[in-house]
Amino acid sequence: MALNNYCLVCGGTGCESSKSDEIYKKLKEHAEKAGISKQVQIVKTGCFGFCEKGPIVKILPDESFYVEVKPSDAEQIVNEHLVKGRPVHSLLYKTSDQVAAKSEADIKFYQKQVRIVLRNCGIIDPENVQEYISRDGYAALEKVLFEMTPEQVIDELKKSGLRGRGGAGFPTWLKWSSTRKTPADQRYVICNADEGDPGAYMDRSTLEGDPHSVLEAMTIAGYAQGATKGFIYIRAEYPLAIHRLEVAMKQSREMGLLGKNILGSGFDFDVEIRLGAGAFVCGEETALMQSIEGKRGMPVPKPPFPSESGLWGKPTSINNVETYANVPVIILKGGDWFASIGTATSKGTKVFALTGAINNSGLVEVPMGTTLREIVYDIGGGIKGGRAFKAVQSGGPSGGVLSAEFLDTPIDYESLTKLGSMMGSGGLIVMSEDDCIVDVVRFYLEFSVEESCGKCAPCRIGGRKLLNLIEKVTKGNATLEDIDTMRQISFAMQRASLCMLGGTTPNPVLSTLKYFEKEYMAHIVDKKCPAGKCKDLVTYSIDQEKCIGCTVCARKCPQNCIAGERKLPHEIDQSRCIKCGACYEACKFGAVLVS
């Protein structure tokens, strides 16, 4: 029988970790048993983006969107839906009013999204080059090699207004053009896949879901800049993305889409993978190149810029995964089309990894100029547990924290920088009233201090000093002068650090001092942590009126420091309490008080 149904199973890292691979195998097995294996194509795709509800299985052409699927559901999906055409109602996504969604169009999470970078994620099998080709894959490469000059390629990018998606937002065409103009016998193109921000997984998902789009774009970049060699620098912590890239590279080489004389055009280009050992600073371009050269990954002063003297002293252009993924579409649909999406200065879309205290965490792609409110409330479905929104952190440890008053700011490079944050690679961490801003800043500073390479003093010493001061705040020992010192150190770090790691380390401190000064004051003056997160400023006690003596808290307490008779009010021994909060979470009667 001919193929009629398509069953797409998410094969992203998130869903794989909740057994999507087993679901995939079980679906195949049951389809075989039911005798419909020739009518149904079961495909393992890249990330659907809706990670909150994973693992996701989508059936086409019915457009049924199954969420939180378990391996044991496979049999029912096959026997009911694929054989008899009856969707499994219990697995369908339910909208906020508990109505089963008929298709993705009914799901709010998808309604405001525009997918350019993620065009193939969740649609094709990333390990099958044929599927990529069927979705206009390598058509841009074909156009570039046979119909365009390198200058025309760069012009098209200039028209598109594409800017670097790694965070800084440097115009891509300019980077390519200056690399091309530097005279050299060899040039290099590099793909920066060293995604290290906490909570960010845009690049990983793109590489896992559509590795060929990046390979195609790198080849185009090679052609445009006169480079024959490319490197993909990717973290060793991304095994699935590396595996899919390796499969894709092998297929491309076998088909003559990589290597010597690509498609008979006479153009040679090949790509090599270099694994990063997990140092955050290696995402910085000069440190990244040092690492590729086999040296210790530390930044070197700029200028000279990589476009003049980069890898092994040759002109080099480094672009981020997401930047590359945009390129084939721009070539095929034209720079003008791309420039019609977005804001005056920031064109196209941006992929964000939405995480934190939000209902629909996941991977979202929205046009530039979308507001934070749309992302947090319309796409993200609001704050978990109906709590109040406090802040959103963008741009990872280098970014800043924005408060509720900026929810209606359209997101683009300029507006975020103006507010003291930055676009960064696209991590968006949402915080609720339960999160303590000072504690969050401490977390990011700890991260940046840990990841500082130690080469320049402002970053090495300044970062550590800042962290010490923030810890003083969380312990309630800080004074108002300490705030001034923090500002001074931040100022020095921003101006004197060798690379952007040190230059942006103070960003979380400065932006929170600006927008959340009250919280600092509560810690310093009142010696209180309003969110109850800073352990040294919190005491747990039991309300003697409300406690019914159920003993749950006493049993949960790891210190055994809660005492009391059954059915009588309990009490906490403050001298032994480690302030873990287990009793607070365990109490069903709201009798544990935090102050």
Place this chain on the structure above:
Amino acid sequence: MTLQELRTMREAGKKAMERRIVEGKTIEIVVGMGTCGIAAGAKETLDAFVDELTSKDVKNVVIKQTGCMGFCHSEPTVEVHMDGMPDIIYGNVDVETARQIVHSHILEKRLVDKHVFDRPAKDIVKEK
């Protein structure tokens, strides 16, 4: 691989991929796949639709499956929705009739009179 080979592969692949895409397709063929339908040969019917639409290169049709429509005596039953035509249920749709439906109903907008079984009455089918 040569340029020509790449293009051939893309065209062939596009046809297969086409069936996976639902957006913009206006015609819907729904085949009843209850136990009764399958016993009466609904699988072969469905297959015939896929085959006929592919060979005639008709692109804007989605073929869906559904459970038993309740007309077990006239299986396989097939429902066709398209703009400019009434919603029709055809009964006793064997492979030959399936091909005929593609020719007359879908391509020429003429009903296959002999097999028109019912038009879903307003009181049992919700208007879209």
